[in-house]
Amino acid sequence: MAWREDRITIHDRTLEARNDDALPGRPARLDRRNGRRMIELHRSKGGLGEISVALRRRDRAVCYRRNGELQSLVDNRGRNLMPSFDAVVDVLAQERAERVLVLGHGGGVVATMLHRKGIDVIAVDIDPRAKRLAQLFFGAPPCLKVVNSDAAAYVAAAPERSFRAVVVDFQDSEATPAAYLSEAFWRETIGLLSDQGLVVIKVSNWLRLGADWSAFQRTLAAADLDWIALGDELACGHRLLVSYGA
Incomplete structure (x- = not known):
């Protein structure tokens, strides 16, 4: 790789x-x-x-x-203050992604930023509270499509070649999500991409500096995510990992 x-x-x-x-x-x-x-x-x-x-x-x-x-x-005007989120949106804007799947909704900031740029976006979050709280406190529009589902389950069931890009950002603790170390999950994620599609992964310090980093790299390689750009460390400690589909 x-x-x-x-x-x-x-x-x-x-x-x-x-x-x-x-x-x-x-x-x-x-x-x-x-x-x-x-x-x-x-x-x-x-x-x-x-x-x-x-x-x-x-x-x-x-x-x-x-x-x-x-x-x-x-901030007090609803503008994003997380540098990793700005970086995600910058990458997708550079690639002119027109339809994006966001795995991990949280406060809905990434999905909202993409929506405001005219991008067709679907967000997925396992927590049923996320959609309401994102609308109530973070300005997420009611028309934004948010699916309450486990990320891996959604990916497995979604139609193939239905997105230009997939954003993966659902590690919310030190424990590495099982899907991150699943070859099947990454192969199914690649299967969702249209021609010249890309996968954008927010890599936390928990992952990059933790015991699972080598296993994570091997899993991506086994799933044929073999052309990868690993961005510089952002001041928040995260990096972006970008891979292009076949």
Whole structure:
């Protein structure tokens, strides 16, 4: 498998965003020692864990966290402050993707940004709370199609060659999702791509610096994702991994 970094330009706008709640090595959690930093807007517990939405006092940014981990962050005008999300949208804009599947909805920021660019987008999230919270707190439009499903199950059932791009972003804890290490999942994902389609994976520090990184690379190679661009590290600690279908 060839790991290359010369085909995709990924822009990092972190310094503009001043997103200091998502720096490498810093847990993105509410500071319970100083509750005055945050105003809690929502908290709920379910079978998939706890979701909280809070307003950051110093700049009125709104944060979406699942089990304490930051998943979405927007400013007081609803503009994205997560550099990895800007990078995803930049890549898809460069490739002129017209129909995109987003696996992992969270606060709905990526899907909303793509929708506003006129891209036909379907988002998938296993948590049934995600769609309502994205509309209520993060400006996701009601017309945005959000499917409540396990990502791997949706991919297995979706029609072949139905998307120009697939965004994979559903690791929300240190544990690597089983699908990430499944050759079948990646082959089925490739099968969803139209001609010259691409897969964009948000690679967290949990994955890249963890015990499963080598197994993840081997799984992608076995699934014939053998032309890969691994972007530079963004200031939030994430990277984007981009692969083109056959």
